[in-house]
Amino acid sequence: MTLIYATDHTVPVTVQARTRLSPEDAFRIIAPIDLSLVFSGWGPFPGVRGATNQTGDWDAAGQSRNPDLTDGSTAMEKLTEYTEPSSFAYELTGFTNILRHLVVGVRGEWTFSPDATGTLIRWTYEFKPLPRRILLVRRVLGPLWRNYMRVGVHRAARAAENISDTESR
Secondary structure (H helix, E strand, O other): OOOOOOOOOOEEEEEEEEEOOOHHHHHHHHOOOOHHHOOOOEOOEOOEEEEEOOOOOOOOOOOEEEEEEOOOOEOEEEEEEEEOOOEEEEEEEOOOOHHHHOEEEEEEEEEEEEEOOEEEEEEEEEEEEOOOOHHHHHHHHHHHHHHHHHHHHHHHHHHHHHHHHHHHO
């Protein structure tokens, strides 16, 4: 079932980071990365300890997992698109934390584009608010979440570089 349709009113948030890695290497490392290396938490938002119930290697649409958050909450994540080496997308639903009172779910997408000698990584989170929650999501959650995402995308880029350096040794 598709979470977001063209007629839905959503709240998108996009951040970006650059890395010296090629798009192929950045994608190869970041798509299946250990979430705890990237999401340590920021402000009111928890970090990610890992994932449970993962189906597959996180390399094909239809695979799913439950991110395990540091505040004890979880969600259901399903990979909806996987276009190597340029992008992957997923949907998050079934939040057990405060987000369950604000959103139906989220569509996330990471893209990897050539940028001079490296890669421009863009991460978009598209919130689908619950009825009568769009202003709260747009004016409060969205701006706060942008900061969380900014930290996460930069940590993902640096972790990918560190992993690539370790592989080269």
